[in-house]
Amino acid sequence: MDGPAELLRDFVNTYDVEGDTDELASPAELAVWLRERGLISETDRAVDDDWALAIGLREGLRSALRHNHSRGDDRQAMTAGLDAALTALPMRVTLAGGAPASDPLSTGATRGLGLLAAAVLDAHARGDWPRLKVCAEDGCQWAFIDSSKNRSRSWCSMRICGNRTKTRAYRARRQQDTPRPS
Structure with a gap:
């Protein structure tokens, strides 16, 4: 199984x-997703409350990861949804063995979502959290792990989203520089 950063990235990208398009369009689809990742057992099911909690967790993560691009201090506002x-x-x-550990206190799909929450703590502990980001292209918002040395990557793909953003900026500059006919 991948590490906590990969798990969180995959969850956001549902x-x-x-x-x-949403891979988690129903409680049943949530249960399948959690089951495929070993977060719940074969017999566990998800209900509407689990599904609503999963969507809130996913979008809270997306919002928090969106702000991993910035170096600002307004983290509280950035992570309110999460x-x-x-x-x-x-x-x-x-504090098992001197290191903090987290354990969900529930069962079923709620426990699976608790394991996703524990992955947030694990990603922080491993130092991977700042590398988890979502694409800076507003129409994309795809989660990715920034593997650049200086953690400066902004887009999920330079060829697609980076190119779109830079082309729009170039066209806007060109439009401003072009004199208008009288």
Whole structure:
């Protein structure tokens, strides 16, 4: 299994903003997604409340990752949606072996979502959290792991989203520089 950063990236990417398609369009699809990643058992099912919590967690993560591009200090406003979703998940934090560990206190799909919340803590502990970002292209918002040395990557793909953004900026500059006929 991949690490916590990959798991969180994949969870955020269950909704494709550009294509407006959602892998988690129902509680049943949420259960399948969690089951395929070993976060719940074969017999666990998800209900509407689990599904609503999953969507809140996913979009809270997307919002928080969007702000991993910035170096500002307004983190509280940036993570409000994520904090709200995390608060809804009953968790226990312990100092097992001297390192903090988290364990969901629920069962079924809610436990699976709690394991996703624990992945947030794990990504922070491993130092991977600042590398988790969403594409700066507003129409895309695809989550990715910034593997650049200086953590400056802005787009999921330079060929597609980076090119779109730079082309728009170039055209806007050209339009401003072009004298208008009298």
